[in-house]
Amino acid sequence: MAFLELQGLTKLYNHFVAVSNFDLKVDKGSFVSLLGPSGCGKTTTLQMIAGFTEPSSGSIFLNGKDLSNIPARKRGLGIVFQSYALFMHMTVAENVAFGLEMRKIDRSERDRRVADTLELVHLAHLADRYPVAMSGGQRQRVALARALVIEPELLLLDEPLSNLDAKLREEMQLELRRIQQEAGVTTVMVTHDQSEAMALSDSVVVMENGKIRQEATPFDVYETPTSPFVSNFLGKSNNMRAELISQTPDGAIVECNGIRLESDPVSLPQGPVVVAIRPERIEIASSATDIPGRVTERVFLGSQWLLKVETGLGELLVTRRNTGHREAAPGDQVFLNWDRRHLRILPVEQKVSRT
Amino acid sequence: MKPNGSFAKLFSVLFALFMLAPIIVVVGVSFTPTGYLEFPPSGISLRWFREILNHPDFIAAGWVSLKLGFASACVATVLSLPAALAIGRGRFRGREALQSLFLSPLMVPTVVLGIAFLRFLTLVGLNGTFFGLMLCHAIIITPFILRLVLAAVIGLDRSVEMAATSLGASGWTVFRRITLPAIIPGVIGGWVLAFITSFDELTVTVFIVDPSTTTLPVRLFSHISQTTDPLVASISTVAILFTVVLMLFVDRLYGLDRLLIGEGKR
Numbered sequence: 244m245a246f247l248e249l250q251g252l253t254k255l256y257n258h259f260v261a262v263s264n265f266d267l268k269v270d271k272g273s274f275v276s277l278l279g280p281s282g283c284g285k286t287t288t289l290q291m292i293a294g295f296t297e298p299s300s301g302s303i304f305l306n307g308k309d310l311s312n313i314p315a316r317k318r319g320l321g322i323v324f325q326s327y328a329l330f331m332h333m334t335v336a337e338n339v340a341f342g343l344e345m346r347k348i349d350r351s352e353r354d355r356r357v358a359d360t361l362e363l364v365h366l367a368h369l370a371d372r373y374p375v376a377m378s379g380g381q382r383q384r385v386a387l388a389r390a391l392v393i394e395p396e397l398l399l400l401d402e403p404l405s406n407l408d409a410k411l412r413e414e415m416q417l418e419l420r421r422i423q424q425e426a427g428v429t430t431v432m433v434t435h436d437q438s439e440a441m442a443l444s445d446s447v448v449v450m451e452n453g454k455i456r457q458e459a460t461p462f463d464v465y466e467t468p469t470s471p472f473v474s475n476f477l478g479k480s481n482n483m484r485a486e487l488i489s490q491t492p493d494g495a496i497v498e499c500n501g502i503r504l505e506s507d508p509v510s511l512p513q514g515p516v517v518v519a520i521r522p523e524r525i526e527i528a529s530s531a532t533d534i535p536g537r538v539t540e541r542v543f544l545g546s547q548w549l550l551k552v553e554t555g556l557g558e559l560l561v562t563r564r565n566t567g568h569r570e571a572a573p574g575d576q577v578f579l580n581w582d583r584r585h586l587r588i589l590p591v592e593q594k595v596s597r598t
Numbered sequence: 599m600k601p602n603g604s605f606a607k608l609f610s611v612l613f614a615l616f617m618l619a620p621i622i623v624v625v626g627v628s629f630t631p632t633g634y635l636e637f638p639p640s641g642i643s644l645r646w647f648r649e650i651l652n653h654p655d656f657i658a659a660g661w662v663s664l665k666l667g668f669a670s671a672c673v674a675t676v677l678s679l680p681a682a683l684a685i686g687r688g689r690f691r692g693r694e695a696l697q698s699l700f701l702s703p704l705m706v707p708t709v710v711l712g713i714a715f716l717r718f719l720t721l722v723g724l725n726g727t728f729f730g731l732m733l734c735h736a737i738i739i740t741p742f743i744l745r746l747v748l749a750a751v752i753g754l755d756r757s758v759e760m761a762a763t764s765l766g767a768s769g770w771t772v773f774r775r776i777t778l779p780a781i782i783p784g785v786i787g788g789w790v791l792a793f794i795t796s797f798d799e800l801t802v803t804v805f806i807v808d809p810s811t812t813t814l815p816v817r818l819f820s821h822i823s824q825t826t827d828p829l830v831a832s833i834s835t836v837a838i839l840f841t842v843v844l845m846l847f848v849d850r851l852y853g854l855d856r857l858l859i860g861e862g863k864r
């Protein structure tokens with residue numbers, strides 16, 4: 244049995260399915276993210292693990308123990324809330340010491356562990372401050388220290404970085420990863436931010452409407468999404484309706500708006516499919532090739548250019564690394580091509596029902 | 599009108615003067631050396647403050663009012679705290695009804711309330727007792743304190759309590775160590791507001807006092823219906839001073855602006 248195991252975890256609110264038949268295995272020491280749009284049931288899942296929401300059915304095992312009959316206060320998990328939930332009337336050190344105090348750990352050991360943990364999150368110099376006098380990033384570290392000091396078997400993070408501004412968020416991503424690895428604590432994070440999930444996790448669980456859509460390493464979810472939803476949710480993707488018309492052992496052919504495209508072999512029945520290609524895999528060819536198009540918009544993003552190109556397939560997003568040269572301008576005629584390996588053939592999405 | 603234009607400033611000053619005028623007049627009058635109400639006073643004298651000491655009935659009434667305010671504010675606080683917690687965060691049917699019930703005496707005309715209390719106290723045999731009076735005041739002031747405590751409870755982030763629970767705190771420990779400290783400014787603010795309201799209360803109280811439980815406002819009221827000497831002004835000045843001191847205390851503790859706008863401490 245894995246270190247943390249969720250089996251058929253389900254939560255119903257009346258007849259509304261917030262989380263549906265959720266199975267998950269998390270190895271000791273690893274960092275798993277639950278990723279999905281707002282309202283897909285991430286927080287509900289986390290709250291069931293934490294013991295604040297009672298599952299309608301299913302079970303949770305941590306380190307071989309069934310958590311069903313263990314109340315939240317006895318589960319010994321470290322939780323970081325989206326709002327940080329600091330105790331505003333206590334200093335940083337008092338906040339961090341709270342969990343140890345509840346465990347009746349004696350004064351000298353408590354002080355030592357608080358100091359060590361504050362050291363870990365680089366806050367030792369602010370031990371006597373009150374949270375009001377701290378920045379968002381610092382509060383976040385206090386929340387993390389408070390959760391880690393009790394040496395939890397499992398760390399739960401609910402959108403831990405979403406209250407920080409963009410630049411700080413990137414810094415904290417690296418920090419969070421470092422702290423998690425130094426503490427060696429098994430971690431489940433909830434987020435709607437795909438870049439956060441990819442940057443931090445060993446494994447990403449993509450959710451939609453209370454269900455798991457795909458679970459894999461960040462690289463695999465990005466490179467080989469199994470559905471248009473996942474391909475769209477992680478990174479940018481050009482998704483087009485098409486028809487799978489022939490398959491041979493050395494390749495498949497799809498037809499999209501009357502244009503035939505080749506791809507690597509797939510294991511799908513012939514018929515309607517979705518083809519997906521990432522903007523950064525599309526090349527602008529120097530000579531005339533299959534797909535002519537006209538640039539309709541161009542946005543400069545610093546390290547890259549984002550182009551919108553009107554083609555026979557429809558409008559395609561194309562990103563181009565900024566190499567110091569001016570890029571094709573709106574109105575310019577261009578020719579697009581790509582390596583057929585990068586074309587994903589995905590099944591047509593079925594609507595997932597919630598009842 | 600520009601918010602900081604000279605016209606706006608003039609308006610603010612005039613408005614403040616208009617609001618403060620009665621207090622200025624009362625305080626001014628209390629320092630008069632003459633035997634009649636005179637403003638502006640023709641001199642400065644403490645005659646009417648010394649005169650207070652010759653009226654033990656006023657001093658006794660003052661003590662009754664202080665004790666009454668203290669006791670009823672405490673009782674109302676003890677009632678409001680669990681009520682606010684239940685109304686502020688409970689999910690139960692009739693929650694809204696309960697909320698309007700607790701806030702309702704604010705809407706009932708005080709004269710009606712006075713007559714109702716008189717009937718009720720007579721019925722239960724508490725008429726003319728300090729205890730009966732205290733209960734009535736507690737009822738009158740509960741809405742004031744409940745409002746502030748409720749605002750504090752609603753402003754409280756539930757996840758703070760969850761955080762404490764996840765760290766191993768029991769329900770009682772969470773309340774004592776986390777919830778209560780977070781809402782205590784609202785509770786103290788409510789207590790002070792309730793105390794002042796009780797200390798001030800006249801309309802309902804006239805219906806239910808008897809000579810042994812006469813409060814300061816009632817005593818002052820009956821005094822001015824017979825004579826008008828500057829004694830009422832000097833007593834009022836003492837009461838105003840007392841209120842100002844109390845307000846300064848609350849301001850230091852909590853911030854008056856927050857208290858009067860009635861939002862929880864974040």
Ligand SMILES: Nc1ncnc2c1ncn2[C@@H]1O[C@H](COP(=O)(O)OP(=O)(O)O)[C@@H](O)[C@H]1O
Nearest residue numbers: 256259261279280281282283284285286287288
């Ligand atoms: N206490 C509740 N009662 C009813 N519905 C709820 C409750 N909590 C959450 N939900 C619903 O369950 C769904 C999942 O919520 P949540 O887990 O908070 O989503 P996420 O964290 O992924 O944004 C949402 O549609 C939400 O409206």
Ligand SMILES: [Mg+2]
Nearest residue numbers: 282285286287
């Ligand atoms: Mg959420």
